[in-house]
Amino acid sequence: MLEIFLIGALSAIGCGLTGPVLLLRRRVLLGDAVSHSVLAGIGIAFWIHPVVNSPWLRLGAALSGCCAAWVATKLTGILRGRADAALGLVFPLFFSIGALILAIKASNTHLDVDQVLSGNLESSWLERFRLGGTDLGPQAAWNMLLIVVALLAAGWIWWRDLQLYLFDPQQGQILGRPMAFLEILVVVATTSVIVFSFDAMGPILLVALLAGPGICAWFLTSQIGPFFLATVAAGLLSVLAGTGLACALDLNIAGSIGLAAFLIALGTLLMAPDHGMxxxxxxxxxxxxxxxxxxxxxxxxxxxxxxxxxxxxxxxxxxxxxxxxxxxxxxxxxxxxxxxxxxxxxxxxxxxxxxxxxxxxxxxxxxxxxxxxxxxxxxxxxxx
Amino acid sequence: MTTPDGAVLFACIGAGLLYGLLGSITHLRRQSLRGDVLAHSAWPGVLVAFAITGEKSPVVLALGAFVFSAGFGLVITWLERLFPRLKGDGAHALLLSGSFALGSVVWSLMQRHMEGLGQAGLKSFLLGQAAAVQWPDAWTLLGASMLAGLFVYSFRRDISGILFDRDHAFLLGQPTLAVEWILDLFLALGVVCGLQVVGMVVLSALLVALPLAVRPHTKSFGTFVLASTMLGGAIGFVTPWLVIFLESSFGHPGKGIPTGPIFVVMATLVAIASLFGPRFNNKSVATGIGVRR
Missing domain, CATH: 1.10.10.10 (Winged helix-like DNA-binding domain superfamily/Winged helix DNA-binding domain)
Incomplete structure (x- = not known):
């Protein structure tokens, strides 16, 4: 139980560090889009190396997720800021390519597309991280910890440039700051959070943790530093409330965390000072x-x-x-x-x-x- | 070469017409992903309808799905009006995750309290089963597109009012909020009609790709809506033939090629070709895509 909470909490921190970026760039549904696009990579990896549960599937998933996010970002530029249309064009294409390949090549193998949609936090702790025979805790927690540390390091190094990128990329370009690099960095960071956490959490919990806490924080503060902190705090609160609720009533953990995040965000929309209803x-x-x-x-x-x-x-x-x-x-x-x-x-x-x-x-x-x-x-x- | 099944052919044409029409309007409202969100929010509706009635008949499930996705659609419109910060896709993401989380929670409750619960009829409701399309499905889609077309034609002035200058339309005394809500209801209706037939992914792809394919070539609202609808119908007509051609050339016996993904790939390729290809209307070359001069 504690380990499930740990995985959830680390995912909430990862999502809390990327959620505000997506929210400010008006691209929160990237979480949903990337997690659908992953199917193309799974399909191609399965075509080349037809074994279920191989690390190649994971790698293919990560690569195609990154690829889809990058194409969507480029397409947003071509469509003059229509991020919704860009995402909506890219993710069904990737999903369909994956579905086609799997239908032709793997129709009699059991590779469950439904499982991708719901996610399974209950069994995420079963895969252990072992070093020389000693059990060091669940693999998923270590993955997320690695990503959180990387995100914090990247945020610390490029903090000023990140603010420029979020609020005024043109100004950043004029000042000669690496805006194009930051765009790729943001795409890679968000995709890695999404890809690594979604087999534990499922895309829906992921979108919940990207959107809900971020929206909470946005209605509570207008400063960028507190925005990130409040997002992480609201995410942790959602995970705590959600796991508590799931334990008390014996519900699906991912679902109840998502529901908690949703309700906390709605509560903030109602009660927030200055912007609340x-x-x-x-x-x-x-x-x-x-x-x-x-x-x-x-x-x-x-x-x-x-x-x-x-x-x-x-x-x-x-x-x-x-x-x-x-x-x-x-x-x-x-x-x-x-x-x-x-x-x-x-x-x-x-x-x-x-x-x-x-x-x-x-x-x-x-x-x-x-x-x-x-x-x-x-x-x-x-x-x- | 064999001919495609009539029901499949007409269902594809109906889906193309319906989503071409609805998509052109959601595109101009800058809410291309709303179809996807409404499709996801049908999930708790399906579960609740099943939990209350205990039936798996498509009509009951569709009714539940419609109530939920229409409700969520109206809430999104209302939240975006109330809180400008949620514009873009904040409200969409919030309600998408909220509704789907609600669905998973209800699902886990049902698994515990209801005996002999098979996933069968419920999941396929969400993901579509294009292989098992019947004539009623085709008629539903064609009928829904007729209904939506009639509404859009008779309220074209009010609709173009809210699309291009909502404040001005409001000052002229046009019923802006009412029309927005009716448009939301139609989108929910369209989504629910197509959900069982073509599935969530195909539906959201068509809603985005068809209007994008037409957008560079026209600047007139009427032409845009009509062209997007017709393009949808045309791609819907071509797709089943293409599937049969592909099956006869590449398919293995016993492994059919699914219609849905081919539909998506076709529509997306047409959209990409038209975005990067030459423009029919020379005037819009300088202004590019989706911006006013």
């Missing part, structure tokens, strides 16, 4: 109350000048005249009261001296914050 609804509500309060301030002053405040500036009068609801009038008046711009006297809203100055500045359009208000009150419309 709840926060934005609250903000929209606040902006609406502020707008109503300003409307009220100007309106009551105008009626005070006319002298008919006794009939107009009541709750009912304001409600009917400005076509507001009772609640909105109350909230707007509260806003004014809190800033001592107006007070209720005998059920009539009366503006104070400060309130009159405020209303005058609003009516004359001198309020500096007035220009921003249009932007704020549009929020509710875009939320619908």
């Amino acid at each position: 709840v926060f934005r609804l609250l903000q929209a509500n606040r902006a609406r109350i502020r707008f109503v309060a300003r409307l009220l301030a100007v309106h009551i002053c105008q009626h005070e000048i006319k002298g008919d405040q006794a009939s107009e500036n009541t709750r009912v009068g304001l409600r009917d005249h400005l076509k507001l609801s009772e609640k909105e009038v109350a909230a707007g008046a509260l806003w004014l009261q809190a800033r001592s711009l107006a007070v209720w006297e005998n059920q009539i809203l009366v503006s104070t001296h400060a309130g009159k100055i405020f209303a005058k500045s609003l009516a004359e359009g001198q309020d500096s914050t007035d220009g921003q208000m249009g932007g704020e009150i549009q929020r509710p419309a875009s939320l619908m």
Whole structure:
């Protein structure tokens, strides 16, 4: 159990280090695409050397995954940034070539295509890494550890260039930084994470760990360093929650880790500060109350000048005249009261001296914050 | 040379027409991978439908699949509107993995609680079984393409509005969100109709490759949609003949050549040839592919 968790955690770290790169380059589905493209390599390797479970299959898989990712990257350039179309064109081609070769050459051998799709974390610890007869733990964990160390080293060496590559590759090219090299590096790094982890996890858990934690982190921070750290942390949290859930209810481990990552990401979309849905609804509500309060301030002053405040500036009068609801009038008046711009006297809203100055500045359009208000009150419309 | 089976021929033509049409619109919405995502999200739907009814009839399973993939499609559209950061493929990847993880969890629950559960009817639902195509499958695909064609033709103004300038269309009072959601429903319908017949990979390949093959040659919305649809139909017509030709020249007895992968390879090769080959419309040479001048 601990070993399964270890494999999951290391994969989460690997995915956490590559996920943000894919997310920022808008290419998260590369995980899905590469894991389908692998079939071409498996097919060709099987054609040349028809033995199931040979290391040649693994090598062919890795090579064709890399090849597909590289072709997709090049094609994205040719299609002027249409990464979705490039991926969608490349991976079915590779998958079909593999399926054709296997159908012609290996139709009576048992090489299960379905198994590739679901992944099997439960049995991933069965393959051991042995050195001189001593058992040093599961092979999959050592593979992932190697990749994580390599990723950390590469990230440490090319940290500045990586930022340039992510946010402004043209600028990087002008500065003479190795952008083309970084592109290949990113392709190789992501593909190696994908290829090495997917026979343990399956492509779907892989996409879950690439997308879910990355999206979490993106809604929590706007800085690149914390982005990577938060992604790794969210990935580890998903693995922990997922394995716990799977143990408690006896579920498929890969599936429940994926589900945990998905739910954590959805929770972040709801609750995140600044970008989350709840926060934005609250903000929209606040902006609406502020707008109503300003409307009220100007309106009551105008009626005070006319002298008919006794009939107009009541709750009912304001409600009917400005076509507001009772609640909105109350909230707007509260806003004014809190800033001592107006007070209720005998059920009539009366503006104070400060309130009159405020209303005058609003009516004359001198309020500096007035220009921003249009932007704020549009929020509710875009939320619908 | 023998002729191909009629059901297979018409199913291929129907699939080509349907995915050429739907693909041209998903391409212009910059969401080429949505078909793939919706196909994956049908998986928990199939399982839930089977768990509730205990039947493996294609209609029940298709209904479950449609409910789930339509639901996930609508959620993707809504999330992308709500959170601009999820544009590109963030929302797609999130819901793809979420739905498939849900499917695996439901599957492991079912394996524990339901007796005598064979994988047979359920997995082939996802991967397609082109060899066992019947006439009803062909009629379903042709009918779905007719329906989608009718919708696209009658709402062509609203659709081109949301494709090219959504804010302007919104200001003109066109029902942008409603049309987007109906388009999502049609894509889900198309995906579910084709899932059992051609399978997930063929379907997502056609959705991407057919519009890409046509895109360099035209700048008009109507021509683009029509040409992509017709190209799909033409490739669908050629594929079964090609399969028979290949089987008679290279096939071994007892080892058939599968139709699906040949369909994919054909469509992809046409797309690549048209991307790198000469253009029919000389005006679009300078502007390249997929960008406005």
